[in-house]
Amino acid sequence: MNMVKKIVSKQIFIPCAALLLLALFNLINDPSFFKITLGHNSDGDPVLNGNLITILDYGSELAILAIGMTLVTAATGGQDISVGAGIAIAGSVILRLLCGSNSHPTELQNPLIVAFIIAVVVSMAFSAFNGVLVAYFKIQPMVATLILFTAGRSIAAWINNNELPIISTNCDKSFGYWGNYIPGIPIPTPVFIAVISVLIIMLVLKFTNLKLYTQSVGINPKSSRLNGLNPELIKITSFVILGVCVAICGLIKVSRLQTINYSVVAKDIEMDAILAVALGGNALSGGKFSMWASILGAYVIQFLTTTLYKLDVRSDALPAYKAIVVIVLVVASAPIVREKVGKFFKKFKSNDSKGGAAA
Numbered sequence: 001m002n003m004v005k006k007i008v009s010k011q012i013f014i015p016c017a018a019l020l021l022l023a024l025f026n027l028i029n030d031p032s033f034f035k036i037t038l039g040h041n042s043d044g045d046p047v048l049n050g051n052l053i054t055i056l057d058y059g060s061e062l063a064i065l066a067i068g069m070t071l072v073t074a075a076t077g078g079q080d081i082s083v084g085a086g087i088a089i090a091g092s093v094i095l096r097l098l099c100g101s102n103s104h105p106t107e108l109q110n111p112l113i114v115a116f117i118i119a120v121v122v123s124m125a126f127s128a129f130n131g132v133l134v135a136y137f138k139i140q141p142m143v144a145t146l147i148l149f150t151a152g153r154s155i156a157a158w159i160n161n162n163e164l165p166i167i168s169t170n171c172d173k174s175f176g177y178w179g180n181y182i183p184g185i186p187i188p189t190p191v192f193i194a195v196i197s198v199l200i201i202m203l204v205l206k207f208t209n210l211k212l213y214t215q216s217v218g219i220n221p222k223s224s225r226l227n228g229l230n231p232e233l234i235k236i237t238s239f240v241i242l243g244v245c246v247a248i249c250g251l252i253k254v255s256r257l258q259t260i261n262y263s264v265v266a267k268d269i270e271m272d273a274i275l276a277v278a279l280g281g282n283a284l285s286g287g288k289f290s291m292w293a294s295i296l297g298a299y300v301i302q303f304l305t306t307t308l309y310k311l312d313v314r315s316d317a318l319p320a321y322k323a324i325v326v327i328v329l330v331v332a333s334a335p336i337v338r339e340k341v342g343k344f345f346k347k348f349k350s351n352d353s354k355g356g357a358a359a
Contacts, residue, residue: 078141085152
C-alpha cells in the first residue's frame with residue numbers, strides 16, 4: 001500500500017495514467033491504431049504515416065505552448081486564453097513580411113528569419129501587454145487576456161488587409177518545411193522544433209533561478225517581495241516567454257498550409273494548452289509546477305483528440321468531451337477531494353495494521 005501511495009503521489013502519475021488508459025482503449029478497440037507505415041508525399045519524399053505520427057506532429061505544437069502556459073499559470077495563478085489569437089497575429093505578421101503588398105507573390109520579399117524574428121518581437125509585445133495588465137493592474141489573467149482573445153483575430157486580418165496571402169511552392173518550396181517535412185527526413189519537422197524548445201527551457205530552468213522565482217511568486221507574491229524578488233517582473237517574464245512559444249507555433253501553423261485563415265487557425269488551442277497544464281498535475285491556482293508533466297500532458301491531449309477523431313466524433317463536438325476531462329481534473333485536484341483521499345489511505349493503512357497485529 002505504501003508503494004501504491006508513493007506512485008500515486010508522484011505528479012507525473014496523472015498524465016502517465018491517462019496515456020496508459022488511452023493506449024489500452026485503442027489497443028482493445030482497434031489495434032491498427034498503432035500502425036506506422038512508410039509512404040511518400042506529393043514530392044516523392046519518404047514520410048512516416050499513422051495515428052502515432054499525427055499525435056507527435058500536432059502534439060508538438062501543443063507541447064511548445066504548454067511550456068509558456070505552465071510558467072504563466074505557476075506565476076500568476078491564472079491562464080492566458082488569448083494564445084490562439086496570438087498565433088493568428090504571429091502567423092499573419094510572418095506572411096505579411098514574406099509576401100509584402102502582394103498576397104500571391106512570385107518571390108519572398110524578406111528572408112524567413114527576419115519575418116520570424118519580427119513575429120517573435122510582436123508576439124512578445126502583445127504578451128507583455130497582457131503581463132502588465134495582470135502584474136500592475138491586478139486584473140485576473142483570464143479577464144486580462146480576454147481583450148486579445150476578442151480582438152486578436154481581427155488584428156491578424158487587419159495586418160494583411162483582410163486578404164489571405166498564399167506562398168506557393170513555386171514561390172518558395174522551403175517555407176513549407178517548417179510545418180511539414182524536410183526532404184529526406186520522414187519525421188515531421190514540428191517534432192524537432194518541439195525537442196529543441198524543450199531542451200532550451202529545461203536548460204534555462206536548470207541553470208537559472210527562473211523556476212524558483214516563478215514558484216515563489218505563484219505561492220506568495222508578498223513573501224517573495226520581502227525576499228528581494230520583483231513579482232511584477234517575474235509575471236511579465238512568464239507572459240513574454242509564452243509570447244515566444246506563440247510565435248513559434250504561428251510559424252508552424254502558417255507553414256503547414258502556406259496560408260492562413262484568421263477565424264480558424266489555432267481555434268480552441270488555448271483550451272488544449274490549459275488542459276495540458278492541468279493534466280500534468282500542476283495546480284491551476286499557481287505555485288509549484290512540473291514542466292515535464294505539462295509537456296507529457298500536451299501529447300496526452302493530442303492522443304485524446306486523435307482517438308476521438310478515430311471514433312468519428314465531429315470536430316465541433318470535441319470541446320464537449322474535453323470539458324468532461326477538465327471537470328474530472330478540477331474535481332480531482334480540489335483540496336477537499338485530496339483531503340478525503342488522504343484520509344482513506346490513512347484509514348486503510350490503520351485497518352491493515354490492526355489486522356496484521358490481530359493475526
